[in-house]
Amino acid sequence: MNAVAVELTKEPTKETRQSSYQLMTPENQAMQDDSNLNPALFWVIDGHSLWKHKAGKKDVACASCHGESGLSMKGVATQYPKIIQGKLQTLEGQINRCRADKQESATLAYESKDLLALTTFVASQSKGMPIAVKENVQNKPDLLQGKAFFNERMGQLNLSCAQCHQDRAGLKLGGSLIPQGHPTAYPIYRIEWQTMGSLQRRLRNCMSGVRAKQFEYGSTEMAQLELYLMWRARGMTLETPGVRP
Ligand code: HEC
Numbered sequence: 001m002n003a004v005a006v007e008l009t010k011e012p013t014k015e016t017r018q019s020s021y022q023l024m025t026p027e028n029q030a031m032q033d034d035s036n037l038n039p040a041l042f043w044v045i046d047g048h049s050l051w052k053h054k055a056g057k058k059d060v061a062c063a064s065c066h067g068e069s070g071l072s073m074k075g076v077a078t079q080y081p082k083i084i085q086g087k088l089q090t091l092e093g094q095i096n097r098c099r100a101d102k103q104e105s106a107t108l109a110y111e112s113k114d115l116l117a118l119t120t121f122v123a124s125q126s127k128g129m130p131i132a133v134k135e136n137v138q139n140k141p142d143l144l145q146g147k148a149f150f151n152e153r154m155g156q157l158n159l160s161c162a163q164c165h166q167d168r169a170g171l172k173l174g175g176s177l178i179p180q181g182h183p184t185a186y187p188i189y190r191i192e193w194q195t196m197g198s199l200q201r202r203l204r205n206c207m208s209g210v211r212a213k214q215f216e217y218g219s220t221e222m223a224q225l226e227l228y229l230m231w232r233a234r235g236m237t238l239e240t241p242g243v244r245p
C-alpha cells in the first residue's frame with residue numbers, strides 16, 4: 001500500500017469522541033475508579049518494586065537514573081509511540097531499550113508479568129493527562145501507514161478496523177457494544193482475561209475476531225497502528241490503570 005496516498009482527514013471531531021469507559025456498567029466504572037477495587041493496582045505496585053530493583057550487568061535500577069518515586073515519568077506515556085534515534089518505539093519498546101542498553105539486562109517479553117508491571121507503573125504516572133501524540137516530520141510516514149492499516153479490510157470477515165470503530169461505533173456486536181476504539185487506558189485489566197494486557201494484546205484480539213493474521217507482538221506494524229490510534233485519541237484523557245470488560 002502506498003502510504004503517501006492516504007491523507008489524515010475525516011477524523012471524528014474531539015466533541016464526538018468517547019472513551020469506552022463511558023460504555024461500561026456502573027460496577028465496572030467503579031472497579032476502575034475505586035483504588036480498593038481496581039485489580040490493575042497490583043501491577044502498579046509490582047511495577048514500582050521492579051523499578052527500584054537493581055538488575056543486569058550494570059547492577060542499576062530504573063530508580064537509580066530516573067528517581068525513586070517514578071514522578072520523572074509524568075507525561076511520558078502520553079507521547080508514545082514516538083521516534084527515537086530514527087525508529088518508532090512503543091512505551092514497552094523504550095522500557096526494553098533501557099533494560100538492554102542502560103542495565104545490560106535481558107529484555108522482557110510482551111505480556112510477561114514484569115513488562116506489564118513496569119509499563120503500567122510508568123503509564124499510570126500520566127493518569128489524567130491528555131494524550132499528546134502529534135504529527136511531525138519524523139513520524140508522518142509511520143502515522144500514515146498506521147492509518148492505512150486501520151482502513152484496510154482484513155481477514156475472512158473482510159472488515160477494517162474503521163468499519164467497526166468508526167462506522168459502527170455504538171452498535172451492538174454479539175453481546176457487546178462496539179466502542180470507538182480509543183486506547184485511553186492501557187495497559188488494561190480486562191475482566192474477560194482475568195489479568196492485565198497490553199494494547200497489542202487487545203489489538204490481536206480484534207484481528208483474530210475477524211479471522212485475520214495477527215500482527216506480531218513488538219512488530220513495526222503494531223507500533224504504527226498504535227501510533228495512529230494514539231494520534232486519533234490525542235487530547236483525550238489517559239486513564240491508566242484502566243479496567244475493561
Ligand atoms: C543508567 C541510567 C538508566 C537506567 C538504569 C534506566 N534508564 Fe530509562 N532512560 C535513561 C536515559 C538517559 C533516557 C533518555 C533517552 C535514552 O537515552 O534512551 C531514558 C529514557 C527512558 C524512558 C523514555 C522517557 C521519555 O521521555 O521518552 C523511559 C520510559 C524509561 N527510560 C524507562 C526506564 C525503565 C522502566 C528502566 C528500568 C527497567 C530504566 N528506564 C532504566 C537512563 C536510564
Ligand code: HEC
Binds near residue numbers: 184245
Ligand atoms: C467486527 C468489529 C471489529 C473490528 C473489525 C475491530 N474491532 Fe476493535 N473492538 C471491537 C469490539 C466489539 C470491542 C470491545 C470488546 C469489549 O467489549 O471488550 C473492540 C475493542 C477495541 C479496542 C479497545 C478500546 C478500549 O477502550 O480499550 C481497541 C483499541 C480496538 N478495538 C482497536 C481495533 C483495531 C485497531 C482494529 C483493526 C485492526 C479493530 N479494533 C478491529 C470490534 C471490532
